[in-house]
């Protein structure tokens with residue numbers, strides 16, 4: 001059955017000129033069917049460099065928007081239109097405009113996990129791996145960082161020379177992890193290193209042996225001589241690492257660290273989207289593309 005779906009997807013890729021992107025949190029069967037796997041910005045760059053006219057983004061809406069911003073000439077599809085990121089949608093443009101008025105002397109930095117519309121109002125965009133480096137290179141001393149206060153707190157501690165204004169936003173998947181989770185995981189696996197995403201709450205960060213983006217965590221696990229790891233990020237990463245490095249042991253920090261929005265897409269949805277019977281084409285106005293692109297270009301210039 002799965003083999004049949006895979007075959008039809010492979011056929012349609014050629015017939016309809018599709019490139020399939022899968023964020024690392026997607027299921028194994030989607031990752032196997034994808035042309036590229038990675039974090040959201042890496043995927044958008046891969047799509048921009050691909051010759052295909054059509055792109056399927058297996059992930060959440062802001063990721064498909066980022067693909068469209070970098071490749072406005074391509075048609076970009078989300079297999080399940082309801083796959084959104086709660087953090088990316090925590091603020092709207094009216095709320096951000098109010099914050100900008102209140103903190104008018106601050107430069108506005110947004111995490112890439114924001115809507116394209118919000119990006120049009122920001123000075124520069126960052127990823128979890130580039131945030132410290134990029135904000136460190138900005139001339140501005142005062143930074144309004146949206147929307148993730150946990151990532152913002154992590155970055156602010158690395159850059160004590162800057163003044164940060166954080167808002168009360170964040171990723172519900174990572175924010176639900178507690179100190180009890182990390183203590184229990186460490187007690188159960190005393191020889192394991194704790195690899196943690198900076199979207200986790202500040203009081204957990206103190207327990208981490210390594211803090212970094214999804215890609216950072218995966219690279220650390222690959223390069224480390226240690227044999228056991230507690231993976232303090234979305235549960236899929238422990239599973240993917242276990243398949244890639246079967247000689248090592250990966251323990252998810254908690255069975256509750258699941259992003260349900262990332263789970264709504266299954267392989268059949270990818271097929272139906274390619275067939276044109278389901279899914280949603282992500283379209284953005286030329287003004288939004290231009291405004292959001294400026295914010296991303298500033299990240300590339302500083303990075």
Ligand code: 13P
Nearest residue numbers: 039040127128213214215
């Ligand atoms: P990165 O993959 O950029 O580390 O982000 C994690 C995440 O929460 C994706 O939605």
Ligand code: SF4
Nearest residue numbers: 085086087171173259
């Ligand atoms: Fe959004 Fe968090 Fe899910 Fe990533 S893990 S898509 S930041 S809710």
